[in-house]
Amino acid sequence: MIETIDIARRGIMLIVSSPSGAGKTTLTRNLLDQEENVSLSISVTTRERRASEIDKVHYHFISRRQFEIMRDGGELLEWAEVHGNYYGTPREPVERALEEGRDILFDIDWQGTQQLYEKMRSDVVSVFVLPPTAEELKARLERRAEDSPEIIARRLKNAAEEIPHWEEYDYVLVNRDLDKSFARLRGILTAERLKRVQKPDIQDFVDKLLIDLKKMTP
Numbered sequence: 001m002i003e004t005i006d007i008a009r010r011g012i013m014l015i016v017s018s019p020s021g022a023g024k025t026t027l028t029r030n031l032l033d034q035e036e037n038v039s040l041s042i043s044v045t046t047r048e049r050r051a052s053e054i055d056k057v058h059y060h061f062i063s064r065r066q067f068e069i070m071r072d073g074g075e076l077l078e079w080a081e082v083h084g085n086y087y088g089t090p091r092e093p094v095e096r097a098l099e100e101g102r103d104i105l106f107d108i109d110w111q112g113t114q115q116l117y118e119k120m121r122s123d124v125v126s127v128f129v130l131p132p133t134a135e136e137l138k139a140r141l142e143r144r145a146e147d148s149p150e151i152i153a154r155r156l157k158n159a160a161e162e163i164p165h166w167e168e169y170d171y172v173l174v175n176r177d178l179d180k181s182f183a184r185l186r187g188i189l190t191a192e193r194l195k196r197v198q199k200p201d202i203q204d205f206v207d208k209l210l211i212d213l214k215k216m217t218p
């Protein structure tokens, strides 16, 4: 069976977007823990580091000046201003991963997603995660308790601006139940991996199969 043997393919760019508090971070962390061959694209940001975050693991925390130098030097594949801070995706690690056939996960917003669509649509698979209710979204932001009430209020307002972009995504998950949503996210990745086994490599596989079959028949 084709799916049980390794056939070389280009990596997938798996984008997961959602308003803050929809559960995206837990979903993506679980995916990184449980799936082989997926790594996280570590963005650069000018936002302040939260107490729970580690530099170079969650983000590369950099100054505005450093950000502008990277952006103007073409080192970012996409970038956006979110909640008053700059965020961007370093280009080089992504290009390397794709060429090596490794999948790469992006936790970026709709603005970044649009830029990646424009540049590399055939490599991208995009998923938008919605919260089950507005109350639950607010409760999740409050439970996180790392952000001030002003920041929480700003994130709620932004959620209302981000949510209408769900239509631009390949897949949408309503995150009522974390386990179910995670199973669905994994299912998306599995199906897309099978779909994207690149045709030239399958062709080689099928050619050999047919040659072997011919040898077996008089």
Ligand code: 5GP
Residues within 6 Å of the ligand: 017, 018, 019, 020, 043, 044, 047, 078, 079, 080, 082, 083, 087, 088, 089, 107, 108, 109, 110, 111, 112, 113
């Ligand atoms: P947070 O500050 O909560 O970590 O992230 C805020 C928002 O910025 C999230 O919606 C997240 O997906 C988005 N974001 C994080 N990194 C990037 C990036 O490199 N590019 C873009 N366009 N958005 C990002």
